[in-house]
Amino acid sequence: MSATTAQTPAPTPAPAPASTPARRRGQAWDTALVTVLSFVTALVISAVLIAISDKQTRDSLQYFAHYPGDTFRFAWSAIWHTYQALFYGAIFNPHTASNGTLSGYLGPISETLTNATPLIAGGLAVGVAFRAGLFNIGGQGQIIIGAVFAGFVGFHWHLPAGLHLIAAILAGILGGALWGGIAGFLKARTGAHEVITTIMLNYVAINLLGYLLSVKGFQAPPYGQAIANPVDHNATLPLLLGSSLRVHLGLILSLAAAALVWWLLKYSRLGFRLRAVGANPFAARTAGMHVENSYIVVMLISGALCGLAGVSQVLGTNPQITSDIDGGIGFDAITVALLGRANPVGTVFAGLLFGALRAGGPLMQQYAPIELVQVIQSLIVLFIAAPALIRAIYRLKTSGSSVGAELAKGWNG
Template sequence: MTTERATTARRGRTGEWLVTLLAVVGALLVGAVLIAIGDERTRTAAGYFFSYPLDTFTEAGWAVVEAYTALFHGAVFNPAQTGSVWAALRPLSETLVNATPLVLAGLSVALAFRTGLFNIGAQGQIILGAICAAWIGFALDLPVGLHLLLALVGGILGGALWGGLVGWLKARTGAHEVITTIMLNYIALNLLGFLLGVPGFQRPPYGQAISETVDPTARLPLLLGGGLRLHLGLLLAALAAAGAWWLLTRSTPGFRLRAVGANPDAARTAGINVGRTQVLAMALAGGLAGLAGSTQVLGVTGSVTGSVAGTIGFDAITVALLGRNSPAGVVGAALLFGGLRAGAVQMQSVSGVPVDLVGVLQALIVLFIAAPALVRTVFRVRTGAGAGSQLALGGAR
């Protein structure tokens, strides 16, 4: 019986990952249709479609191939830029730079999800982490190494405070974390706007909304040099993913987190302090998001602006969903989204496809992940209790 349960669970996980993969494929297929519709040559050929239909399909195919090839060249490897090692590594470097904060913020959302909490506040936690890390980075005069360490710790604590507050409100008052995290996002954003107008935080001559510049002693060192932006934050993100995996699968606190996420009433009956566990989960989630903000300031921008968090906190929700709330899945999803961001500029410059297509692809992925029955119907995925998951494309049996 135990073996049968394990086999069934394994088949269920395989089916989930298959649906996830097909969600990405489906988004790319819909994106291909949008690329073809937006291509001028394809629209011209469509004007005489009934005379020469093959021309329309040919132009559409070339438009899609050109766009996705440029996307790949901008995200992974561009054979036209092999004049030096640094030029060849630049696309992959940019992908990893974009993926680093997404890994950390995605882990933040996934950790809360595994505890049964919806952390919609990663955006605000990133902002608090960036504020704290930047202030320590430019306000304190400390030796190399210690300065960077304190700036990172400050960013983690800033995010943990912002997230832990949500957990405390949930445990003490029952306030729903979705509402409190959204409200705290606005508070964090407006707090940042206020600080960017305060002398001592704002960079002189006080004409622009930008903070002081972080001292070189607090900057994350570059890993490759040669003008590439890849920094030590990538290794911190990898360590955070490994730590999250260990916490959730190999530790007693992680067992409590998962137990509360699975059934809080049963966990309470078993003697687990649900409120304390929720506070811990949100504090850990906030700390991960705060580290994401720290890596952005200390490794990429060097200062804080009103757009320091960008859309990382909201993209992290998509990353966690696509990664099935597992650390390994979050890393994979973050790399995918980082590659889409890095390749979008190259795609627009070469093929003329707007970078907004990347946002459309991300939204489509979320749509398909949220509607697994639609994905199974479109791709004809059959899930049997005894036979596992099978994929049938084009009527194949």
């Protein structure tokens, strides 16, 4: 009788995990959905505030029990006209388009793009610093110094067309890089926290600009106002849509910077090193990476991007430097970076959104206080920074993600 050998059935293989590209696409859609819902929620809450701020709506509350329709009608009218004014000021205005001119058709979108240009560059600067674990809130100072360098070359030097513009752009980028590099150097060599040093450097830049605007040679004659000499025409950024519209070459430069930053941090060795340092500086140091040098390099890059924002301001939008040349962009850039989830593509769209809010804000004043634009921005940031709240409101599946966690993961596109 032959013995038969019992064979143990092979174990059923565990299902293969989802591919990395599939997981990334799922995470991207999840992030996009939460971002859109955050924006919509902010608009809904802002609509309530618009209705409350409307005088007719408030007055109709006195007889709400007898004629409730008046309250709802006045509230809807206030909300509709306010958001319509935002659309007219930022995207398309049929009233100005009726004149048949190019500026009438493209004027609103041109203002949106003009306002978005420095915000995109500034948002990229903040996002790059995030990748290395640093929080650069010195955008204001870096933009100012970049504008000073670019403006000085623009009005003090006299070079042929083309060469003069290139020299002014490079000077502005260099100025911002040097100012950001100071904070990076202090962080690397002394351990000084970048938040403190960048805040202090903001004040230094503000007061340095105030001094320069009182110095002959920098200040414009007849030396009675705090305004710099105008930039030569050879050093101004060319307009993209004709002389009647303000959008200029700075937009192309900011978009090119976004593409370069995306490639740098996704595919280059330097980008890998910066992401590794940002994820875990101790592990990066153990792997042989020079963490301190990475801090210096990333702040140089971040400052250079802020310098590019300053370039777009003084060579494109405002040809004469004034005390408010930064226009609050340095701090708005933090909001743009957060809204864009520190992703270069997201930062571009966030910059466009905030550019639209800035462009449409003045027209909104006909129906609501201009402060409502800032309220909308603040609410967007609030909900973006608290995705768990959005998930709870709309009963979405929890992924356990947050802005800080997503920034720590690295750039996945």
